[in-house]
Amino acid sequence: MNQSRLTPDEWQETARLVSLDEADFPAGRHAFHREELMNFIDQDTRSAATPAPTAPARRRGFMRPLIVIPAAACSLAVIAAGVLTLTGSSSGSRSLVAGPALTAQVGAGTAQGVPQLLNQISLAAAKKPAPTVRPGQYIYIESQVGTTYEKTVDDKTTVVSDGIHRRQTWRSTDGAKGWLIDPAVFPPGGGTIDHINEKGEIQPPSLNGPSYNYLATLTTDPDTLLAKIYKETEGQGNSPDQQAFTTIGDLLNESMPPADLNVALFKTATKIPGVVLVKDAVDAAGRHGVAVARLDETSGARTEWIFDAKSYTYLGERTIQVRPHGGDSGKIEPGTILYTSAITARQAVDEMKQVPSSAA
Numbered sequence: 073m074n075q076s077r078l079t080p081d082e083w084q085e086t087a088r089l090v091s092l093d094e095a096d097f098p099a100g101r102h103a104f105h106r107e108e109l110m111n112f113i114d115q116d117t118r119s120a121a122t123p124a125p126t127a128p129a130r131r132r133g134f135m136r137p138l139i140v141i142p143a144a145a146c147s148l149a150v151i152a153a154g155v156l157t158l159t160g161s162s163s164g165s166r167s168l169v170a171g172p173a174l175t176a177q178v179g180a181g182t183a184q185g186v187p188q189l190l191n192q193i194s195l196a197a198a199k200k201p202a203p204t205v206r207p208g209q210y211i212y213i214e215s216q217v218g219t220t221y222e223k224t225v226d227d228k229t230t231v232v233s234d235g236i237h238r239r240q241t242w243r244s245t246d247g248a249k250g251w252l253i254d255p256a257v258f259p260p261g262g263g264t265i266d267h268i269n270e271k272g273e274i275q276p277p278s279l280n281g282p283s284y285n286y287l288a289t290l291t292t293d294p295d296t297l298l299a300k301i302y303k304e305t306e307g308q309g310n311s312p313d314q315q316a317f318t319t320i321g322d323l324l325n326e327s328m329p330p331a332d333l334n335v336a337l338f339k340t341a342t343k344i345p346g347v348v349l350v351k352d353a354v355d356a357a358g359r360h361g362v363a364v365a366r367l368d369e370t371s372g373a374r375t376e377w378i379f380d381a382k383s384y385t386y387l388g389e390r391t392i393q394v395r396p397h398g399g400d401s402g403k404i405e406p407g408t409i410l411y412t413s414a415i416t417a418r419q420a421v422d423e424m425k426q427v428p429s430s431a432a
Contacts, residue, residue: 170223170232170233170234171232171233171234171235172232172233173220173231173232173233173404173408173409174218174219174220174233174235174236174408174409174412175407175408175409176354176390176392176407176409177407178374178392178393178394178406178407179350179351179352179353179363180350180351181348181349181350181365181367181374182348182349183347183348183349184349185349186342186347186348186349186364187342189349189362189364190338190339190341190342190364191338191339191342192384193338193364193379193384194335194338194339196383196384196385197331197334197335197338197384198331198335200331202330202331203328203330203331203419203420204420205245205284205328205330205420206420207245208244208245208422209244209245209420209421209422210242210243210244210245210249210420210421210422210423210424210426211241211242211243211244211245211284211327211328211418211419211420212240212241212242212417212418212419212420212421212426212427212428213240213241213326213327213328213415213417213418214238214239214240214241214415214416214417214418214427215238215239215326215356215388215413215414215415215416216236216237216238216239216355216356216357216388216413216414216416217236217237217239217254217256217356217411217412217413217414218233218234218235218236218237218356218409218411218412218413219233219234219256219410219411219412220232220233220404220408220409220410220411221233221234221410222399222400222401222403222404224401229400229401229403230403231399231401231403231404231408233409234256236356236412237254237255237256238253238254238255239252239253239254239256239413240252240253240254240262240427241253241265241326242421242424242425242426243265243283243284244283244424245283245284245285245420246274246283246285247267247274247275247277247281247282247283247284247285247286248266248267248268248274248283249264249266249267249424250264250265250266250267251263251264251265251424251425252264252265267281267283278304279300279301279304279305279319279323280304280305280308280319280322282323282327284327284328284330287323287327287328287329287330287333288330288333290333291336292332292333292335292336293336294336294339294340294342294343295343297336297337297340298316298340298343298344301316301319301320301340302316305319310368310369310370310371311368311369311370313344313345313346313366314346314366314368314369314370316344317341317344317346317347317366317375318375320337320340320341320344321375321377321389323337324337324377324386324389325377325388325389325413325415326413328418328419328420341364344366346366346367347364347365347366348364348365348366348367349362349363349364349365350362350363350364350365350376353365353376353378353390354378354390355378355387355388355389355390355412355413355414356388356390356412356413356414357387357388357414357416358414359378359380359387359388359414360381361378361379361380361381361387362378362379362381363376363377363378363379363390364376364377364379365377367394371398372393372394372395372396372397372398373391373392373393373394373395373398373410374391374392374393374394375389375390375391376389376390376391376392377389378390386415387414387415388412388413388414388415389411389412389413390409390411390412390413391409391410391411391412392407392408392409392410393405393406393407393408393409393410394406417430
């Protein structure tokens with residue numbers, strides 16, 4: 073299915089294919105039908121939020137994180153089997169406007185030293201104090217994020233970005249309740265990202281839509297964990313290996329894996345073919361680090377997990393175009409940052425919307 077051939081009448085049909093498990097996790101990366109729905113929802117909402125041009129504006133391409141459904145598109149999300157409830161005021165103007173594409177120099181990647189680096193990262197993670205999380209708490213994650221995308225108006229396509237901005241998420245430990253503040257998604261104040269279906273039931277968590285409680289049940293044996301990832305993400309992404317790398321990266325970027333699982337994820341990554349080391353990568357906050365990365369051979373974009381080069385603390389993630397003529401229009405050139413993040417706070421809090429003093 074080519075997304076350029078989808079019509080508005082087909083959006084609702086496509087929406088029925090979306091699962092909750094893919095509905096609120098760092099984005100642009102799961103099943104192709106989910107990508108198409110999200111792209112067109114975002115396209116429709118952006119068009120509605122701005123004065124109508126002669127031809128409708130279109131936004132396509134890579135999108136991260138996966139909660140990118142603006143409030144005006146809630147009806148489509150509800151149609152999608154009632155799997156995700158997104159509520160928030162549709163009034164107010166967006167605080168973000170399309171700006172220049174985010175760019176950076178593409179660092180060289182090498183397969184040499186990857187197992188050693190991931191071993192050092194896993195050893196450093198094992199030495200860190202285990203997070204204390206009590207039942208009824210919320211996992212708070214604050215980050216700086218930015219996304220570059222293709223925007224088409226009157227059949228003219230340009231590459232623009234929403235710019236680097238603050239993103240805050242709260243998710244209950246059982247995964248049922250959540251709140252998101254992200255000006256690229258909701259108007260000021262944010263909106264709910266509850267995992268409740270139309271029957272009022274908590275939707276079961278999975279690798280693509282995990283809760284803290286769910287992560288605590290996962291095996292920490294790298295071989296068994298990798299087999300589970302391959303099995304549960306079968307048919308998603310551009311290849312099984314790329315999707316496995318993506319899935320682990322999603323868990324690192326916008327969840328809080330228990331300590332033992334956090335260590336196991338790095339050991340699991342050593343078993344995925346095609347993983348390389350990039351000696352210098354920069355997160356959304358401008359922090360330099362060493363990266364564990366993998367090139368998506370289909371899109372020509374490379375996803376990088378960035379770590380402090382001395383402490384091996386996880387800093388954030390970046391997806392950068394490596395090969396020319398990326399995107400639907402072919403205008404996304406090497407060095408274009410499709411998605412970037414920098415984790416600035418990650419801990420358990422007692423209440424929804426509570427901000428830790430360290431992050432206030």
